[in-house]
Amino acid sequence: MQVSELTEAWPDYDRQERLAGFHALSREDAEEFFTALPSRDSAEFLLELPPLERKTWMRMLPPDDAVDLLQEVSSEDRVALLGLLDEVNRKEVAVLLAYAEDDAGGLMSTRFARVRPDLRVDEALLYLRRQARDNLETMYYVYVLDNEQHLLGVVSLRQLFQAAAGATVADVMTKQVDAVRHDMDQEALSRKYKQHTYFALPVVDGFGRMKGIVTHDDIVDVVDEEATEDAQKFGGMEALDAPYLDAGFFEMFKKRAGWLCVLFLGEMLTASAMAHFEAEIAKAVVLTLFVPLIISSGGNSGSQASTLVIRAMALGELRMRDAFRVARREFASGLALGAVLAVMGLLRVVLADAMFGSYGDHALRVGLAVGISLIGVVLFGTLAGSMLPLLLQRAGFDPASASAPFVATLVDVSGLLIYFSVASLLLGGTLL
């Protein structure tokens, strides 16, 4: 059996097939396979293994991966699995477990290469050769620490290679090291990674003492995680903590029902708004035919604008101080897009009337009411969709909460008011 075959088939296997497939791997392949499993899967599989094997595999994991795995199991299982580790590793893992999962501290690995500043370069290389046996996360960056673990500098293996053998580490190291605090939030961390081209960043505590490193592969996962959270919020629900198929039914129900009810309550205002115009509707039923068309156009243009702004904010392309530029730009876009739809809407009414005589004497006026409302509604949708994420951020909320359904609900209510007001003005004395 090959690692790639097993990886492919894994999600479809039941427990027996998983065990058989795993045992059919060579020891080396099994290690590669087990380490590469997402922590949720490896946690599940570890608990399926016979107790004796469980210990072997638990002990094989580097501390940061062990922590990721332990964060996926019940607190009962966590205690049992921790007990399988040897003394030294258990302590290290327990320390890492104390960090919040979404902070730099929760992502970091404690297995980094370190040297003292006063070593000579050739001594440092020898010393690194010894450390190479310890399953380090990376050997490429070597961190220079004093006796109290303060981070003094960093030196790359390449720099050590290139240096004169007689120089000391302190001579060749880079002193200005970009480090992050252990309590830096993972979203901020991933932004930092994107602005620069680090392969690894050192993590320090409040006293500048080095605690670990966060490497690029941790960040790819974070970037994905953040994008998923944002997408789910934008879809109008709370972000799930688990992959779709693994999330419990009731947990998922709760995360969806909450927002759905809030939106429903908001949308109830449309019934009130329409009730306000009940007399007009009774006189001109034809007006109601275009209600869904008009309000949905506002929702659609709002959804476009809010995606653009939310995503640009997530990538750090857009900040609060750009709000005015965004508003100006979206004002122009809203007018242009609204005008296009207005022409289509006007044509729809006039053509339908010409072909089927649907709207009696007032076709042109109805068409104009529809067209002018569309400009107003699309303009409002575009502005609301683009400004809402910025306002939410200013108020301390997540901009991604300016979801497509949220913006649509906002625009539905105001869209009705715009439409019926325009219609009253244009059709007052004739149809109304």
Added chain:
Amino acid sequence: MQVSELTEAWPDYDRQERLAGFHALSREDAEEFFTALPSRDSAEFLLELPPLERKTWMRMLPPDDAVDLLQEVSSEDRVALLGLLDEVNRKEVAVLLAYAEDDAGGLMSTRFARVRPDLRVDEALLYLRRQARDNLETMYYVYVLDNEQHLLGVVSLRQLFQAAAGATVADVMTKQVDAVRHDMDQEALSRKYKQHTYFALPVVDGFGRMKGIVTHDDIVDVVDEEATEDAQKFGGMEALDAPYLDAGFFEMFKKRAGWLCVLFLGEMLTASAMAHFEAEIAKAVVLTLFVPLIISSGGNSGSQASTLVIRAMALGELRMRDAFRVARREFASGLALGAVLAVMGLLRVVLADAMFGSYGDHALRVGLAVGISLIGVVLFGTLAGSMLPLLLQRAGFDPASASAPFVATLVDVSGLLIYFSVASLLLGGTLL
């Protein structure tokens, strides 16, 4: 001036300020700054520099970064900038430019460490020490190539360090190397990275000859790019090629207007659907009051379901063969969510009637019509939202096109049919 200060202020600077800020950096800092700039920004800035400096900075870039930069400028500027490179580099860059931007070939760097298989380990280390001067992308993985550049194996610096000095490279190298073809699409590539924990992957041509490596930092950008494209499609527009503030007004208008018009045409069916029930509406205007409430609930639940499925598909958590499981799950979710909203809707009608006598003798029947329709519409929305991305993929389209507005439009039309059919059944002979 510090690199981080300049990075922070850069987007707000005009040309003069950018030049002044850049020139205020030490040479080393300027190099760091220039290399870390996103290729779009560095291209723009390079063209702002005086011709003499342009040459210096162009020559400083490693070939893959030079390619990224050249892909951002007009074809005229591209020729001029290519002319600034020396012979060797120009050839290398020209070769890379021929690869599609979104393929492994377009992302790869040609600066990787290489050795012959028959070298002794200590010779290999000496040889690597010489290569270290060449500004390699990474030295950590060393690729073992024969005379025709066929990829035979890979050996890590750590393995070389740990090996007995007398062994040959062939003795210690790993022969099974996971390599990707130069024409692999970047989305597939990023999935491959996520399934494993590579730091770098070798890129080979159809004959197994090694062409370059793709490293982790390239992949972080790809992951972000793909998430942005998906988010924009989900927001109901074509994906932009540029950051929001950089995109030209007309280009953005086109990408938004296209989908908005398509959705508008689809939504026109709501007017036809409502016209079909015009007689019922004229008899019971009260029914129209709940039209926006009911159809938007379907859109909202559809938007939730499609986000969940699209994102799970993008992360590789969900495949075609899971369609039945998803359908079963969403059927149950749709019923449960619909029931919650149905109760709220029923209460709204009955309470409003009790307080204001809004709905005359038929309050309970109207309430029931609203409630039952909500169950049907939410169920339909949930199923449509979850199945549409899977169907789109099967038909060869991007599942992310099952956007919130697209699903909402689909559900609006069918929601109207559901609502008026239920109302006709329940209220026939009384209100209707």
